[in-house]
Amino acid sequence: MYWRRCGTSGAQPSLHHLVHAARNAPHYAFSHWTPPSPTPSLIFRMGGPAATANPDVRSYGHLLDPKPWYKNSRLILLNFWIVILLVTSSTNGYDGSMMNGLQSLPQWQQAFNHPTGGALGLLGAIQNIGSLSALPFAPYIADGLGRRSCIILGACLMIIGTVVQTASQNVHMFIGARWLIGFGLNFAATGAPMLISEVAYPSQRGQLTSLYNSLWIFGSFIAAWTTFGTFHIQTSWSWRIPSAIQGFPSVIQLALIWFVPESPRWLMYKGREAQALKILAYYHARGNEKDPLVEYEYQEIKAAIELDREVAHTVGWLTLFKTRGNLKRVRIIVAIAFFSQWSGNGLASYYLNKVLDAVGVTDPTIQLLINGVLQIYNFVICVFASLWCDKIGRRKLFITATAGMLATWVAETICFAVYSKTGIAAAGHAFIAMIFIFSTFYALAYSPLIVTYAVEILPYNLRSKGFTIFNFTICLSLIFNQYVNPIALQNIGWKYYTVYIAWLSFELAFICRYLVETKNRTLEETAALFDGDDQVALISNKASDRFTEKTTEIRVDADEKSSI
Structure with a gap:
């Protein structure tokens, strides 16, 4: 299993496909895909689609622990x-x-x-x-x-x-x-x-x-x-x-x-990011700080708070x-x-x-x-x-x-x-x-x-x-x-x-x-319902940059493991 410019006519894999691949094939999911440079037209929508396309589908649904x-x-x-x-x-x-x-x-x-x-x-x-x-x-x-x-x-x-x-x-x-x-x-x-x-x-x-x-x-x-x-x-x-x-x-x-x-959000706002990540990992992923759900939450919260700080x-x-x-x-x-x-x-x-x-x-x-x-x-x-x-x-x-x-x-x-x-x-x-x-x-x-x-x-x-x-x-x-x-x-x-x-x-x-419907959205995604896609795009671009860096690290790590 490996990524190319999957789909049709050079379409980029979405963030959710990437983290899904990382969870299911962590050693080689990114070994054949080079993350693109982030551009305004390429937004890894960490808060976008679920808030604007289909409100009945959680954008993070496939990242959740399948066990009760x-x-x-x-x-x-x-x-x-x-x-x-x-x-x-x-x-x-x-x-x-x-x-x-x-x-x-x-x-x-x-x-x-x-x-x-x-x-x-x-x-x-x-x-x-x-x-x-x-x-x-x-x-x-x-x-x-x-x-x-x-x-x-x-x-x-x-x-x-x-x-x-x-x-x-x-x-x-x-x-x-x-x-x-x-x-x-x-x-x-x-x-x-x-x-x-x-x-x-x-x-x-x-x-x-x-x-x-x-x-x-x-x-x-x-x-x-x-x-x-x-x-x-x-x-x-x-x-x-x-x-x-x-x-x-x-x-x-x-x-x-x-x-x-x-609150991890309060901790991140106070600059205590390591402690926030530890809490998210401990309770949401049995202590695994590399878990895709934790990465998703962490990067989305961080992007939103950085925008708030600006x-x-x-x-x-x-x-x-x-x-x-x-x-x-x-x-x-x-x-x-x-x-x-x-x-x-x-x-x-x-x-x-x-x-x-x-x-x-x-x-x-x-x-x-x-x-x-x-x-x-x-x-x-x-x-x-x-x-x-x-x-x-x-x-x-x-x-x-x-x-x-x-x-x-x-x-x-x-x-x-x-x-x-x-x-x-x-x-x-x-x-x-x-x-x-x-x-x-x-x-x-x-x-x-x-x-x-x-x-x-x-x-x-x-x-x-x-x-x-x-x-x-x-x-x-x-x-x-x-x-x-x-x-x-x-x-x-x-x-x-x-x-x-x-x-x-x-x-x-x-x-x-x-009254507008807000079910099945993260706290950050709900912003799209009131502030429009522009605000969400700003958060998404920030999160995209950091997630691109993260996938590069995973790809390098996978290459090293493949060569052993």
Whole structure:
């Protein structure tokens, strides 16, 4: 087996053919082929074709290990470390469901003087106000000190916050502790999803990053069943125990984060290329630094980062708004962040007890039970969507989810209105059923995919800043929701639901018009969808030059071995 000017009329072998040959016949694959001098017309597309030609074919597909990941001890270990990172989202999900459950506990209500309206809104929103306060600092910690350092700082702050929250003697102490938890959570929530996406095995990146936000639901149902279990404790420990458990995920992270690999992309950006290559090789190719997949990843990342460095002096916050490609990114990121919180889901996430009260379900035990079952159900749907996101596609899942939420919300509004006007119990029961159906559609896309999509459409040099914009939007939308929802429900009842019908209609139109498909692409390849082929060509040319040098070395080595 040897290379000539294969194909027709002097066509050059592609990069992927070359590395495929190197893997299957390493001693002589290049012995009869001289790499050409790189020219503008000859681009070894490390990020091009897969992003522009056939989006359903991975450009790196034939370089992957053909064995299942569970038969590769290094991938099992890598995925275990990624699970430690996924825990971050559980802390966030735990908080929302815990506050939902605490509102159904008479002991908590008594301890904090039965808060309603604005006071209740502040107790729910203060955690996100804390997250908002950390936003100016989180991207600089993530880019300057590393993704892991950002997570470590966040875990330490959250542990301190949960200790204070558990020991609270009055509402002011409780509010201060929740602010600190939110402040720390933002650091961890900035570093964790970026590290997952940057260290994961290429074929698993989409699923694992999607599982990150799915673990929000995991934390949510743990909190729901914890508050259900402590309901019959007659002392203040009925709410202190759930408060203490909130810090458990951070304790696990702080104990094990030291063993989690740092982002190869961050290491390369800091000039620690040998360490980055070692991590890629150790986890993606059983330690083989010459493996074609490792070479592919290494050269592609290096080319992209070198290009970033060339324009680093011009990269700042305003860069997010200077080019058409970046404007498209920001438009989508801001939109899906708002959509994830302003689709009506906030009513069931934070004020389910108030909603159930409004349809005649007032027994605290029944409310806690419904909350617990709903969270388990949501978690199952989220995991399904996470694992199938690369097969079904992001765009299809988002459109299906938004259309389904709109249809279900209309039905919810009708049931709520009928119950409010007639008091018919069947309408109230139908309303509860609609909550579950609505959650099914929401969990198909808005729980698992919003973080995945936000991270993967951002180039490395803007990833932390763009993700900060995403988190900022989430915090703003949550604060608004948590203040407005209880007040609006109290004052206008079922009519408040009609506002979300109009908003969900807008969401569906936006998703259909602007959301692009990104499945089955590397992080670098996705740039072609927003910046066009010119940007990818620059990266590809750089990677081509280095890969040409590499194939020359292989050819020389093969010639030497052939002569022995």
